[in-house]
Amino acid sequence: MRVQKKPKVHVITMGCAKNIVDSEKLMAQLQLSDIEITPTIEGADIAVVNTCGFIGSAKEESIDAIIEQVGLKAGGTIKKVFAMGCLAERYRNELAQEIPEVDRFFGSNELPEVLDALGAEYRESLLGERLLAPQTHSAFLKISEGCDNPCSFCAIPLMRGKHVSRPMDDIVAETRLLAAKGVKEIVVIGQDTTYYGVDRDGIRRLPELLERIADVEGIDWVRLMYAYPAKFPLDVLDVMARHPKICKYLDIPVQHISDEVLKSMRRGISGRAMQELLQTIRERVPGIALRTTLITGYPTETAERFEELRTFVAEQEFHRLGVFTYSQEEGTGAFSLGDPVSPGEKERRRSAIMELQQTISLRRNEALVGSTVRVLIDRVDDGRYVGRTEHDAPEIDNEVYVESATPLQCGEFYSVDITDVSEYDLYGSV
DSSP states (O other): OOOOOOOOEEEEEOSSHHHHHHHHHHHHHHHHTTOOBOSSSTTOSEEEEEEOOSSHHHHHHHHHHHHHHHHHHHTTSOSEEEEEEHHHHHSHHHHHHHOTTOOEEOOTTOHHHHHHHTTOOOOGGGTTOOOOOTTOOEEEEEOEESOOOOOTTOOHHHHHOSOEEOOHHHHHHHHHHHHHTTOOEEEEEOSSGGGTTHHHHSSOOHHHHHHHHHTSTTOOEEEEOOOOSTTOOTHHHHHHHHOTTEEEEEEOOOBOOOHHHHHHHTOSOOHHHHHHHHHHHHHHSTTOEEEEEEEEOOTTOOHHHHHHHHHHHHHHOOSEEEEEEOOOOTTSTTGGGOOOSOHHHHHHHHHHHHHHHHHHHHHHHHTTTTOEEEEEEEEEETTEEEEEOTTOOTTTSOEEEEEOSSOOOTTOEEEEEEEEEOSSEEEEEO
16 A cells, blocks of 8 residues: 655745744644644745735735745646635635635634645644744744724734634643743734633633733743723733733734724724823833834824824834834725725825834933843844843844853843944843
8 A cells, every 4th residue: 555645844924923823833733743844945845825814015925925836836846835824714715716726725713624635633632732943932822813893994803703712721731831842931912812701701811811821930021912902901900010020011002093083993992091091001010111003094094183193102102113004905894985095195104103203212222221121132143142122022123232252042031231222223232
């Protein structure tokens, strides 16, 4: 009897941290079925593109990645191309017609089907297992899937479904597995992390969950992302202020401050309530770094409402801030409003906010010159060590470039004397 040769698989991940976690779980399951994961496309038999469908630019990047793999298939470099994830979930039929060279499309929650198509066995008991890159010391931890919020601009519920909280014991068990692999920093993610637990028993269980994660031996930092501002559970702040391992850092996507825009966005909070919440957060967690994201060019954002947003940014002086330009998405509540703000005007407004934030960030960084900060070293770049402070999430926030007369270890913490700064980086020495 001839034994069928198992394929070699290369996984390409597009989009957000949630997709990274999905790819890590896919690769762990493949590895446990003795299927080789290739670090590059060279030597692979099958390319799996884990797609993103969040906004127009993300969709274009995912489609470009699929087409690139299809080209490699046509040239004989690989044998098959699979597409999975958000874009494949939302546009499966359209993509199958437009790019028929793709062998299979899989939705966001079809891990067993993907594994079966790759010749691997799906092991439900191993869902906490993830294939991390070597010497990984920071890992994302997804505590839920989907979203129940009715935001008019967002297509995530169309791709990921309604909010489903993972069992708390499963999340803590996964944290222990990550700690055993050398992970020091846990970055808590979900479509809406503050909603955790409501779908299970009607209670927001995030404070209890954060404390249990932080109590896992080996974990030094716990960082909270994607905290929805409406109905924010204030007892999260008590845990954050009390527990030394929970970073004094909060990612809270504001999106806008104009009452008219917030109402049309269906954010469930007024501009005044938003500002009061931010003030409460700062009062109850002294020294906290607040990160937010904004949208410019939403259909009801007039020039006056944009100026209201810019004034808000100037007054709040967020530590970290990112801006998206509005992307009109089919099936969302705002789609019927059209797309009246031109692409150029959207970008002009985005640039204006980012220029303002650049000034704010530089001023905040300059205040750190002469201070000593605790830094987690992430990597070595051109002979210099590069790390982050408690106030910086991986991949998206400021970095610290560190000089040292003696070797430093990636994944370890050091006290760094800050000697110089730029708009988004710090420079110092051990």
